Amino acid sequence: MDNFPVVDQPNAFVDDYSEENALLVKSAVGLDSHLQKMVGNDFDSRMMQRCLELAKRATGRTSPNPLVGAVIVKDGEIVGEGFHPRAGEPHAEVFALKAAGDRARAATIYVSLEPCNHYGRTPPCSEALIAAGVAKVVVGMVDPNPLVAGGGIARLRAAGIEVVAGVDEEACQKLNEGFVHRILYKRPLGILKYAMTLDGKIATSAGHSAWVTNRDARNEVHQLRAACDAVIVGGNTVRQDNPYLTSHQEGANNPLRVVMSRSLRLPENAHLWQTTEAPTLVLTEVDANPDVKELLRKQGVEVLELTPLTPDKVMAYLYERGFCSVLWECGGILAASAIAQGAIQKILAFIAPKIIGGNNAPTPVGDLGFTTMTEALPLERVSWRVVGSDCLVEGYLPRKS
Ligand SMILES: Nc1c(N[C@@H]2O[C@H](COP(=O)(O)O)[C@@H](O)[C@H]2O)[nH]c(=O)[nH]c1=O
Ligand SMILES: [Zn+2]
Numbered sequence: 001m002d003n004f005p006v007v008d009q010p011n012a013f014v015d016d017y018s019e020e021n022a023l024l025v026k027s028a029v030g031l032d033s034h035l036q037k038m039v040g041n042d043f044d045s046r047m048m049q050r051c052l053e054l055a056k057r058a059t060g061r062t063s064p065n066p067l068v069g070a071v072i073v074k075d076g077e078i079v080g081e082g083f084h085p086r087a088g089e090p091h092a093e094v095f096a097l098k099a100a101g102d103r104a105r106a107a108t109i110y111v112s113l114e115p116c117n118h119y120g121r122t123p124p125c126s127e128a129l130i131a132a133g134v135a136k137v138v139v140g141m142v143d144p145n146p147l148v149a150g151g152g153i154a155r156l157r158a159a160g161i162e163v164v165a166g167v168d169e170e171a172c173q174k175l176n177e178g179f180v181h182r183i184l185y186k187r188p189l190g191i192l193k194y195a196m197t198l199d200g201k202i203a204t205s206a207g208h209s210a211w212v213t214n215r216d217a218r219n220e221v222h223q224l225r226a227a228c229d230a231v232i233v234g235g236n237t238v239r240q241d242n243p244y245l246t247s248h249q250e251g252a253n254n255p256l257r258v259v260m261s262r263s264l265r266l267p268e269n270a271h272l273w274q275t276t277e278a279p280t281l282v283l284t285e286v287d288a289n290p291d292v293k294e295l296l297r298k299q300g301v302e303v304l305e306l307t308p309l310t311p312d313k314v315m316a317y318l319y320e321r322g323f324c325s326v327l328w329e330c331g332g333i334l335a336a337s338a339i340a341q342g343a344i345q346k347i348l349a350f351i352a353p354k355i356i357g358g359n360n361a362p363t364p365v366g367d368l369g370f371t372t373m374t375e376a377l378p379l380e381r382v383s384w385r386v387v388g389s390d391c392l393v394e395g396y397l398p399r400k401s
Contacts, residue, residue, distance in 0.1 A: 041167075047071050047110040048140050048168040052175055054083040054092070055112050060253025061086050063229045064322040066113055066143075066179040070096035072134070074107040087322070091116060093125040097132050105133040112140035112172045114165070117152040126155040139165040140172030144183045178229075178325030181345065187315045188323040190344040192335055193224065194364040195390075197354045201361040202332070207240050216388030217350045224348070226252040229323035230281075232314065234334040235261035244271045245329065246278050254278035255327065258318075260334065262309050264288040266296070273299040283317075285309050311343035336366035339377070342400060347379060349393045 054069030062068075062084055070092035072080040080103065082095025093115055097104050115125035115137065129137060137156050142165060143149060153163050173180060181189035195212040196202050203209035211218065225231055226247035237243065238259055245257045257272055257280045264284050272280045273296060282296055285307045293303045306313050311334070318326055328338055338344045349364070370376065379395030386392075 044110070044138055044164070044167045047073060047138070048112065048172070050078075050081075051092075051110050051112040051140065052168070052171060054081055055175060057083050058085050060226050060228065060247075060255070063087065063178070063324040064182065066176040066324075068092040068111065068113045070109060070111040072096045072100040072104055072107050072109045074100070074103050079103040079107060088121045090122055091125050094122070094128060097128055100132075106135045108136040108138060109134050110138045110140075110167075113176065114139050114141065114143040114148055114150070115152040115156065116143065116145075116148050117155045118147040120147065124152075124155075126152045126159075129156060130159045130161065134161060136162040136164070138167055139163065140167055141165075141169050141176075144180050146183075176324075177346075182319065182324045187319050187343075188229065188326045189346060190311075190315060190326055190328060190338065191224075191228070191346040191348060192328045192338065192344045192364075193221065193348040193350075194329075194335070195221075195350040195352065196364050197352055197356045199355045199357065200363055201356045201358065202364050203240075203362050204356055205358040205360040205362075207362075209241060212354070213350045213352050213390050214388040217352075217390045217392070220387050220392070221350075222246075222248045223252075224327060225255050228255045228325045228327040230256040230258050230318055231327040231329050232258045232260060232334075234330045235259060235263065235266055236331050236333075237329070238266055238270050238272060242267070242271050243329075244275060246275065256281055256323075258283060258314070258326075260284075260309055260311075260314060260330075262288065264292040266292060268295065273301050276300070283309055283314060310341060311338035312341040315343045332363050332366035335364060336368050339365065339397070340368060344397060345399075346396050347394070350387065351391045351393065353389065353391075 050071050051069035054071070055067040058067055065084060065087040068084040068091060070082050071078055080096040080100030082092045082099060084092045093109065093111055096109060100107065109129060115129060117124050117126045139153065143152065153165055156163050178189040181187070194202055195217065197212060202212065225245065226249060231245045233243065233245065246254050254277055257278055259266070259272065259280070259282045261282060262285050279302065281302045281304065283304055283306050284293070286305045296303050306317060315326065328335060328344060377397055380398055382393065382395040384391055384393045
């Protein structure tokens with residue numbers, strides 16, 4: 001399944017694309033002669049799904065840019081593919097065009113995000129598509145970036161190219177929800193993830209939390225981390241759980257591990273400082289213990305002072321750092337503060353069918369100051385699915401007006 005040379009070596013294939021590779025890709029997508037006869041939405045949707053598959057090859061590596069995939073089809077055959085590997089490198093369309101060469105002329109290109117129309121770190125893809133002589137462009141979603149925002153589509157149409165927009169739009173939007181949020185609100189998308197028992201506890205009253213969920217759910221969390229730019233915990237979580245916060249997957253992205261600690265009462269030896277597969281950033285306040293700062297820095301940990309250290313300030317800082325999505329894996333007190341400050345938009349709650357009891361056992365979200373049920377935050381766009389023996393509930397917090 002993984003043997004697409006054009007995909008596994010995104011940059012190499014610019015020069016390396018061969019007829020043989022084209023055939024490999026073609027058969028991998030299942031474009032046999034009977035599928036070549038598919039027309040209209042089924043075919044468009046299939047090609048857009050392929051774009052998304054390609055885009056995901058760069059999961060966690062493109063911020064502040066989006067994940068984008070492109071496929072060029074000529075006479076029912078894929079003649080070029082590409083994806084955006086990271087910010088500063090060519091866009092998906094450019095890789096696909098290089099791969100297709102002359103075969104791009106009069107072809108259709110599928111791209112999961114509207115082609116850009118601006119000179120950024122790279123020249124506009126709209127002009128590259130016009131120069132290559134493509135006949136039709138099928139777009140997944142319009143680019144919310146004000147530098148593009150429909151301008152790419154308009155430019156292509158003005159050049160006489162047929163443009164179809166909105167194919168599998170929902171899936172395209174979902175893949176880049178962090179990028180879209182970043183562009184619209186000038187903050188990374190905040191995702192609060194927690195694992196609780198059926199009676200709403202994240203640990204026993206003695207603080208023991210390994211493990212609430214089953215292995216499948218934990219694997220899912222690792223994948224989630226690989227798709228995020230940063231993961232945030234508070235000092236308490238470091239002291240109690242001594243987590244790694246990595247994606248635990250060979251070759252996958254690891255997020256920046258962020259610890260928020262005003263007091264800097266942190267253990268001298270923690271997995272976070274002793275593992276090097278992912279960078280660690282400790283955020284604290286200006287007057288925090290200088291000895292601990294020194295000790296952390298000596299262990300290769302980046303230490304920064306943000307005073308006052310609040311969730312919104314942290315998200316503002318991570319936005320400046322170019323991040324699109326940030327995973328909050330903190331305890332209830334920090335989670336409540338992050339929700340109250342609007343630092344969290346999305347909730348992922350793993351629910352394990354276990355009962356732990358205990359009046360003092362911690363819960364996923366601390367006090368929000370609500371006294372009546374009418375104040376409860378109603379999640380929107382809620383969905384749930386079974387992950388191993390657990391249930392995963394996903395939803396979005398309403399935006400404050
Ligand atoms: N990565 C990507 C696009 N990204 C668009 O271009 C912006 C970044 O431009 P630049 O700084 O030049 O890389 C990014 O914010 C988004 O609006 N566009 C596309 O057509 N295809 C791509 O593969
Ligand atoms: Zn572009």
